[in-house]
Amino acid sequence: MDLLKSFFENFSIPIFYVKFVAGTLLAFLITFYMIPIIVKISRRKNLMDEPGLRSSHQRKIPNLGGIALFASLAISASIFAFELFELYKFLFASLVILLYVGVMDDIVVMRAYKKLLAQIVVVTLLVVGSDVRIKSFFGVFGIHEIGYVASVLFSIFTFIILINAFNLIDGIDGLAGGYSIICSAMFGISYFRLGPLNYPLVVLSGVIIGAVSGFLYYNLSNQRQRKIFMGDTGSMILGFLLGFTAICFIDIFIDEKFPGVPRYYLKSVPAIAMAILILPIIDTFNVIIIRLVNRKSPFIADKNHIHHSMLRLGMTHRRATFYIILYYLFVVSVVYYFRHLEVNLLLFLVMGIGLIGAYIPKLILYLREKGN
Template structure:
């Protein structure tokens, strides 16, 4: 735990100062994108935050490769370097999109290329989650293609929710911390010769880098992470989730009545439940209207919260809360029986539903709307 915490701290410190530098350069050279109708801000803000987050990740992983305990992750293993190479590619693609507004299909090709790099260097899906028994993927080409596809979907999901100050970074911190605790617990309780783990390291670095970036991005934001930052976080989160699939079959989860057989694979989806729900609804909504799934609009979950009557900060905090309940609720299954966890999660979801709808449910809300 100490070494992972030190790597997270390294990522946080580097990300904080690197983001400050990116913000200064963006303002000095006026590296702004035009303000769109769906944007909440009305003053130009640089979108170079992805650089700060990436530098935090880069330095932390380089330090980890030479540090006690965690350096074992890199010994004879190309996977960490593949993740880093894929991250570098997607940051470049994201920066070009932030500054030049690339066509959607060019950005998608860049996402798939980054995903293929990660897959070809060793981080690949080996099983498909299924409740009775995980289905093994025996075909190497299929494993590579599915991995690249999953990484691309995750990158778009994170990118789609990056619409309010502090939203994407905060959701990543909350979800990533739940994932970190789960991945760490799995390895500490397994019978292994080496307890170091790439999934745990990646989630620690994600949390650290986002924590370093968040002070610059909290409302009112002085810099945005842009597509480069959102897609980077998506790639890292997906890579950590795919690595965690290798933990299936350890026997650690049998006491939870079968559910934990696929828990390491389900947790990444619960961590990203809010972004993935937003992504799926956006694709369905736009396709139904005969538009490209990647065409921008003002129909995301955070826009719906604003339309309900929430302010920017309360909308962000609500999405934090939903992410925490879903992610930590899933992670809790590793520690407590499902019949204890499920009622608590359902109760919290009911309470959050009331809070979410309160602007419309509150006495006088209808009259205020009519007025």
């Protein structure tokens, strides 16, 4: 790597840009060329996703696209963002365990409690072993620095919520993948602006974008023989990595010498991070409320997700994905514009606008049925 660095520096090309472009391109190519092989094997061995209660598709579709995502992320990040695996010793091990759990669930369907236990083990490895945790609330509810045990428990809870929330939004073509690209781009730009020490995280964001772009080429295909889903393997890995990048983003604003004291002037960073990840957070929150109001278990699958409401409006998967992502980009834009507001007020604004978006399609459906 030092030889490669010297070579590009002779041409006045910073090695960071080479890593970013090469990592993104390699991740795309690995996913792009692996998926046809996975589709072929899945069809031959009948490793397909069967339409069910929560499904929005009518035919059996291969659902092991997450294997290609893992391979491209693991290979590309290990080469071009290896600093992350040196700094966070348990990051790679956590990804491998998630791969195993995801593939098992996609093929034989694991019981929910077993999958949850596995997720807790994986997340605890990273939070405790690599110290990837939320150390301050930045004044949310009047709380600043939090104790170690509380920090660990809250960070584990946050990871678990994000992992499963991304699984829940993976209900129509392109939504989980497209939103992952948007989130990675936003975090990547933020890391880039925060300086060279964060460049490995910028490269990781580029690798995620490249890997998911290769997957979306097939996921959004109109040809049935080429179509594939990411499955629980892909959604869990993406939810885990985006949770990782979000917590690292918050941690950048903490001074290690003075825990709980913001390193920069931006004290609303928790609201910014929540705004970037607002879709899975709001969708999960909304669905749980609906299930509890209807006196149903919050763990039983249904069709009360935002994307289901969009489909009931007569939209195609692509159009529903486009409008959902567009609305939540609007949420991020609003929050960024008001980023200097007091953090509690900004969090209230994030949740308020997010929930409005969740109920707009339901309101349109209600008005349409009332008009008929």
